[in-house]
Structures are given as structure tokens and as C-alpha cells.
Amino acid sequence: MHTLPTKIEIRNLVKIFGDEAQGDALKLLKGGASKNRIQAETGHVVGVDHADFQVEEGEIFVVMGLSGSGKSTLIRCVNRLVEPTAGQVIVDGVDVTALSSRDLQEFRRSKTGMVFQHFALFPHQNVRANVAFGLKVKGLGQDARNQAADEALAMVGLAGYEQSFPGQLSGGMQQRVGLARALASQPDILLMDEAFSALDPLIRRQMQDELLTIQQGLANRNTILFITHDLNEALRVGSRVCIMKDGAIHQIGTPEDILMRPETDYVAEFVQDVDQGRVLLVSNVTEPAVTVTGETAVAAAIGTMDRANRDSLHVVDNEGRPIGAFTIRAAARAPGSDPISKHAKPVESVASDMMLAKAYQRCGGGLPLAVVDEGGKLIGSVNPLEILAELGRVESISEKLEQAKAKGTQR
Helix, strand or coil: CCCCCEEEEEEEEEEEECCCHHHHHHHHHHCCCCHHHHHHHHCCEEEEEEEEEEEECCCEEEEECCCCCCHHHHHHHHCCCCCCCEEEEEECCEEHHHCCHHHHHHHHHHHEEEEECCCCCCCCCCHHHHHHHHHHHHCCCHHHHHHHHHHHHHHCCCCCCCCCCHHHCCHHHHHHHHHHHHHHCCCCEEEEECCCCCCCHHHHHHHHHHHHHHHHHCCCCCEEEEEECCHHHHHHHCCEEEEEECCEEEEEECHHHHHHCCCCHHHHHHHHCCCHHHCCEHHHCCECCCEEECCCEHHHHHHHHHHHCCCEEEEECCCCCEEEEEEHHHHCCCCCCCEHHHCCECCCEEECCCEHHHHHCCCCCCCCEEEECCCCCEEEEECHHHHHHHHHHHHHHHHHHHHHHHHHHHC
16 A cells, blocks of 8 residues: 655656647547557557556656657656657646746756666766766856765765766766766656666666665655666566556556566566566565574473464574574474573574575575564564465466467467
8 A cells, every 4th residue: 555645647648759649640549549550540659658657756666668668758758858749747746748848947957867878978077077067057056066966976886986087987887977967966856768778787787786775875765767678677676667568558566566466468478587586575475483582491382383383483582683493393302391492403594675586595404584674683484485485476477378378379
């Protein structure tokens, strides 16, 4: 259940490219005609087909689709780099589509920052000047510009590179400069259009980590609209993900929703190629932990397991930190009067936001994993079999889709 304020609201948004977009093309679209039919009959191209969604304040909302899906057109409608044909874009209660030229210019300066796939840096200016460019346009003094630029560069890990020039930096570093430039003006909304797509896979993943770290570290988080054609990237960085095809939205949901509960065949086809172990988190399979302290007698611990209908439990210290795990198999060999700490086996500790693929690598001993908070206190337990079951669900979805396709071919 979403409780955060709505930052951006897209209402029945349409974009049709062509000289007479408001004519027959729009009528056909409203009548349910396909993108291909509209192009064949009118020569117009549907970029966005009646998009409707809300973006909450502080979330990373990812719009994902292949080339021609309308994702980049959609993001450009938010700040009217592309003029919508119909519908509304509401930001903080203000109808952006109704703003005058002067008010639109102010909206772009004060509310939004944009990061493009291509870095668009000025090669003749150093890094600090590139980052401070938007602030100069706003009329800030040089000292204030430099301070804001340096703070933004520190955020993206480029402190010490203020005097370097773009040509002296790697592609990943140049993209960090682009991100710093957007962050320097402290926009409410970041529009990121395929921002990491031109980067090598390793650098791209580092930039994804950087974005998530920056977002978590900001006292007032940016609201981010993030465009990508890569579903793995979408599921990794998005609070929610919107999947588009031919200008239309197919599904909006959390990464888990998209991965585990695809609503259309088109979405399900994408799911087949996703490494689910690098999307699903430990929190997906965490259950409440059954605990005793180390001084508890073995006989009493067995009684606790029986009452909880568990075949293992966690042993914790007086501060609630995990010491180990005690299993029903160990109970068969342990004297009932012994303190349980003598028979507890060491277990791995994991964070609730760890990817299942990494957690699975720690399940070699067959013992439950201890899920701990930032202070190291036990907050839950993960059975290794539950990790396997969760990873297997996506494989099951893929198998069902392949079976459905095979039946369709036979017909």
C-alpha cells in the first residue's frame, strides 16, 4: 500500500508524431486502432498511447522497453522537450502541459535535472565548470557554483578531479560528471534517459550501485524517472517498473511483481531472460526466527522447536546477536541438560537486502541463514530450501510459457 505523496502524475498521456497529430491519427488511436494501422493509414507514428501512472516522491520509477516502445518519448513529455498530443503531466499539483514558455523554462531549471546516454560534456571546460554549468545559467555566483559542484563531484566519487578535462576521463567517469551536473542544482526530479547504456557492463553496474548509494544517502531523496531497455537494470534499480511496448504500458509493479507475476505474455517473455537470483532479495524468503539464548538447556530448546513446529532454531547472545543454529539432528546426540551453546553450529549472517544469488552461495552447510540488521541483531531466518524454492518459481513460469507456445504452434 503506497503512502508517500504523489510527485508526478501522468494522465491519459498521448504523443503522436506527424503534422496533423490532432486529426485522424488521434481519432483512430482513441478508437483502439493499433500503432501499425495508424502509421499505415495516416503516416503518423504513435509514440505514447494513453499512459497513466503516478510516481511517488523519492522513488526510482523505471520505464523499460525496447527501441520504439515510447519510453524516451514519455520521459521527454514530463519536461516538454517533447510536446504531448493529449493528456496531462502533473508535477506537485501543477499541470506542466499548461505552463507558458516562461513558466516552463523556470520549471525545467528549478524542478528537473536530466542525464542523457551521451555525456554531452563541454570538452574545453574542466570537470568543475561542466558540473557548475547549470548553476551558472541560474545566475549563482562563482563561489556558490564551485562549492555546489565540488559537493556533487564528491557524491559521485570524483573528488580530486575538479581540474581535469573530459578527454582525460574514462567513459564511466564522464558519466559520473553528467550525473554530478544534474545533482548539483539539487532538482526535485531526475530524468535519466538510458543514462548508463553506453557504458561497459562492469562500469554500468558500478554506476547503478552509485545511483542507489547516492539516493539512500540524500536527506531529501530525488524522485527519479529512469529509462532503460535492459530489464535486469530496471529490476535492479527500480522501486517500481513500468514496461512499455508500441507506446502502451503493459505492466507496472515492483521488481518482484514483474518477475514473479507477469501480467502479459510480452512481460513473461522478458522474465525468461532475467537472472532472478540477482533481482530477488533475502527479504523475499525471510521468516520470523525462533530463538533461545546460549544458556538454555538442550531439553528446553527441543521443546521450543516442537511448539514452533521447526526443525531448527537460532541461538543468540543477550544482545540479540546470532551465535549459531541448533538443529533437531544435533538434538539427538546432545544431553538434555547441556547448555545449547555447546551444540550450536556457526551460521552465516546476511542482510535482508542481499540478493538471493549471493545468499545461496552461503548455504553450503545446510543450516538456516541468520538475517541481521545494521547493528548485527537477528531479525529473521532463511531456510536454504526456501531459497531454492523461490528461485525455482521463475523457472516454472518460463516452463509454462514455453509449454503454452508449443501448444499454440501445434494448433
